[in-house]
Amino acid sequence: MAQGKDSAEVMDRPRVSVLLLSYRDADYIRDAIAGAFAQTVPCEIVISNDASDDATHEIACAMVATYDGPHRVTVRRNVRNLGVAAHFNEVMPLARGEIIVMMAGDDIADPDRVAAIVRAFDESPTAMVLGSDFECIDSAGQPMAMRFRQRPERFGLDYFVECGRLIGLLGATLAFRREVFDRFGPLRGPIEDNALTLRGALLGDCLCLRQPLVRYRRHAGSVSSIVFAREEPKEVAFRRRYERMVAFYGGTADDLEECLKAVPELPAARRRIARQILTMYRLEAAARAALLDGPRHRWLLPILRGLGSPGMRRKSSERLLKLLVPRRWFGLHA
Template sequence: MGEGGALNAVLASESLPASAAPTFAPVAEPRPQVSVLLLCFRDADYIRAAIESAFAQTVPCQIIVSNDCSDDATFDIAVEMVAAYRGPHRVSVRRTERNLGVSAHFNDAMTLAHGDIIVMMAGDDIAYPERVATIVRAFDQAPDAMVLGSDFDGIGTRGEPIKVSFRVRPERYELDYYVRIGRLIGLLGATMAFRRCVYDRFGPLLGPIEDNALSLRGALLGQSLCLRQPLIQYRRHPGSVSGTVFARDEPRAVATRRRYERTVQFYRGTADDLESCLRQMPELPEPKRRLARQVLAMYRIEADAREAIIAQPRWRWLGPVMRGLAQRGLRRKSAERALKLLLPRSWFGLR
């Protein structure tokens, strides 16, 4: 199929109303090795800088700007920029018929991605020009690597440098890392890239958040990388996904409870995705399957523990606490949680 035929196929597959159909810029040959998914929602103040940074990539890419049906000017700005684009990338812009949420929006946009490597971008971040080239080189040098992230430079609303706390991942690691450190956080989604088999092998993501699920899928299939080179400017602001998802900018009276409630949803969704992947991998070597089951148990236990703390009488805390004490990776955290049985909920931010 020629390039024009491929574009027609994409248009036919959208099934969107005319007002929401993708807008395409002039195309480039040959078919790009990399697809950039630039996912945006209510990013009108930042989307120009994000798209410009995607256009500035030094490796020709397929760039999909996908708006999750936001109620601001984000989509209109993106349409204008794509229509005016002249350059080496194959660029399109589209929006969903209705707001889908983070993971479902990602699944929706993935149906249009054709690259062997998928690079994630957010509508409020800025990629450095060498980002895609560095990612391609890293994957070429590490054939067993399935997913990678990178360091980043934090910026605020106006682009000013800020410090953003995020636990540094090892440069290379596998499933045992999650069990060893006892933390259920994957690569930072804004910095992620992955081989498309990480998605195609298992199908659409389950759960509400994409980064943990993709991180664990990559670890199931091979190694994970975290490049020490900052490849993006990661923006923190009140309307950012991380700010709203984790209630970082809400009053303390409600933030802790909402953060617990949302974390329960994320952990359960990630556990469901990992469990589904394991069912689809009967060939997985038993040592790796045991590690994956331990990670799965950690997600389930932590979800149950948080739900018990916010919604159950104290005697119901004992089950998750005891399971955590028996689970490698959760023993210290579960011991700390056991001490909370003796304290008023208000001492750790709950009513």
């Protein structure tokens, strides 16, 4: 572990901790760290590498060794590769700030990102988690189009049922009050963004700032490309994507179920909505698992349950159509 230089401008207990998590980001880490160093609010910055087999960690160490600015910076590396959520769980106890800002080793934060986040939390005492708009760039840093459903500026648990989609705030833009972690403990699923969004919604409001505060990079090695198998050969992409999504939805459901036990004071109406969301995640995991390996008659149970579940009716209706077409039409062998 290497330690950057401290500054008298940073209090012993910083208000903001930036967690800059990286894995195989040697081509991008310089820009990511430069974006963190450029923040206009003094922060605690923890740069952590998930035991990648490239030069990401060495580049980070070299940049920290020569840093002389207002932030308190630490650079570290896991002994072995843990994956996205477990890496977050490993690093989160090191953060001491009351506001946690997530950054990734392949993205670039706007210099005013932390300032905008702090301002938004100060103006919205009930907000527990927030994201923002973003600009999408490719591996060379050039703008590129990306389909992404814009989240409302303010929303709560009911949004997830009303929109009928299992979506959270984009992980690359996430920030949250540390209670979102301290109250519920380590994440239980493989990916952090939906779980943290739902935790925030259990405790208060979710915000999505209309400012594009992050340049979000899409490339072959990015987390989203891996999860959705975007770079996989066509003949295996569907199966791998579904396998990963089954783990993602199931893990998010496990996390939400345990979190509900930790908030006995949650009003009955909000608990009912949270249980509906939990059912949505369970049904989505079951439906995808059945579609992968089950005979067609086993697809029916999760589909029929979905038709009776608020928020899942549209998706379940679409899956009914898949009963009528050959499996090879959507990427599976017969």
